[in-house]
Amino acid sequence: MRTKSNLLVILTASLLVASGTSVFAQTAQEHLDEAQSLHQQALDAESTGDLETSAQLHHDAAVHFDEAAMAYESEGDYENAAKYHHEAADHHHQAATHLDSLEQFAEAAEHHHEAANHHDMAAMQLEQIEKFAEAADHHHMAGMHHHMAALGLEKAGMHEEAANHHLEAADHHDLAGKALEQTGNAKIAADHHHVSAEHHHLAAEQFEQAGLPEQAAEHHIMASEHHKLAAMQFEELGDTDNVKIHNAQSILHKGMAKSGSDYILPPLLQKYLVQSTSEITCQEGLNLLIKTSNGNPICVNPSTADKLVERGFASYQ
Numbered sequence: 001m002r003t004k005s006n007l008l009v010i011l012t013a014s015l016l017v018a019s020g021t022s023v024f025a026q027t028a029q030e031h032l033d034e035a036q037s038l039h040q041q042a043l044d045a046e047s048t049g050d051l052e053t054s055a056q057l058h059h060d061a062a063v064h065f066d067e068a069a070m071a072y073e074s075e076g077d078y079e080n081a082a083k084y085h086h087e088a089a090d091h092h093h094q095a096a097t098h099l100d101s102l103e104q105f106a107e108a109a110e111h112h113h114e115a116a117n118h119h120d121m122a123a124m125q126l127e128q129i130e131k132f133a134e135a136a137d138h139h140h141m142a143g144m145h146h147h148m149a150a151l152g153l154e155k156a157g158m159h160e161e162a163a164n165h166h167l168e169a170a171d172h173h174d175l176a177g178k179a180l181e182q183t184g185n186a187k188i189a190a191d192h193h194h195v196s197a198e199h200h201h202l203a204a205e206q207f208e209q210a211g212l213p214e215q216a217a218e219h220h221i222m223a224s225e226h227h228k229l230a231a232m233q234f235e236e237l238g239d240t241d242n243v244k245i246h247n248a249q250s251i252l253h254k255g256m257a258k259s260g261s262d263y264i265l266p267p268l269l270q271k272y273l274v275q276s277t278s279e280i281t282c283q284e285g286l287n288l289l290i291k292t293s294n295g296n297p298i299c300v301n302p303s304t305a306d307k308l309v310e311r312g313f314a315s316y317q
Helices: 004-018 023-047 051-075 078-101 105-128 132-155 159-183 186-209 213-236 240-259 302-310
Strands: 287-291 297-300 314-316
Touching (some): 023 051, 051 078, 051 105, 078 105, 105 132, 132 159, 132 186, 159 186, 186 213, 186 240, 213 240, 287 302, 297 302, 302 314
Antiparallel strands (some): 287 297
16 A cells, blocks of 8 residues: 555656656765765864864765765766765765874774775775776775774774774775786786785784784785785886895795794895895894995804905905
8 A cells, every 4th residue: 555655755756757867866966965064064163173073074974975875876877976985985084084183093093994995885886887997096095094094093002903904904905906907007006015015014013012923923924925916016017126125025024924023034135125235134143244246245143254354255334
């Protein structure tokens, strides 16, 4: 049995179809109008210095942009769905910025997390229509927001939670790299594998602070794998300097997985990761020398160091 309410919905839908406007587009527009109103209210609150109210209003605006995005997605309009997921992400970013200013770091982290989720959804919509470069940009931004969430959680002393956001950031940079591989942009794809590796490293550090050495070791291994992927892509590009850097980083993280964060690379590999040989670190009790024949760094015990210098085979750094 049809109620008056049901008949009204059917009649409204019929009128919208007759006018060339879909029910989904109309729903989206209603949410967009409300989102714009909330956006203006958020700006007004910010102008009076009421950052907490402004943060809440930005959050409310984000909810309406999300609803608009979902309405467009239901209609199969993936481009507009991506656009309004992006808007939702921007409002969660604004909310997070205000909460950071108020030193409400855990709450700010939640909004960075939400922003990352919306960039993730935008990326998925763009992948549906094979806009891989734009999708990669949104995976990149999702990674950045997970990074910012992690930093806020670190300040709040929530190390395990911070580690998990670094892992989310790593995953998004990995996805950005894969999306860019689809476009043939190997250089930027390699850069994203590098950033993914760095986030696995940061996650490992946070797991160590949380007293979780097994998880720390696991993510040093993941960092090693991503540096290896970056090295392979730079090799295809003929960039031998970056190949050496990323291979050295890969070996470093394998060593850290096995021996902990105090692991020291052999000096021949360290030289690819420092600006000057003076920055190379030797194991405790060893001296750093530079071989006169080829300029390579070596670490030797003090008695051997004196003999090599005396005979002209090496010099002290």
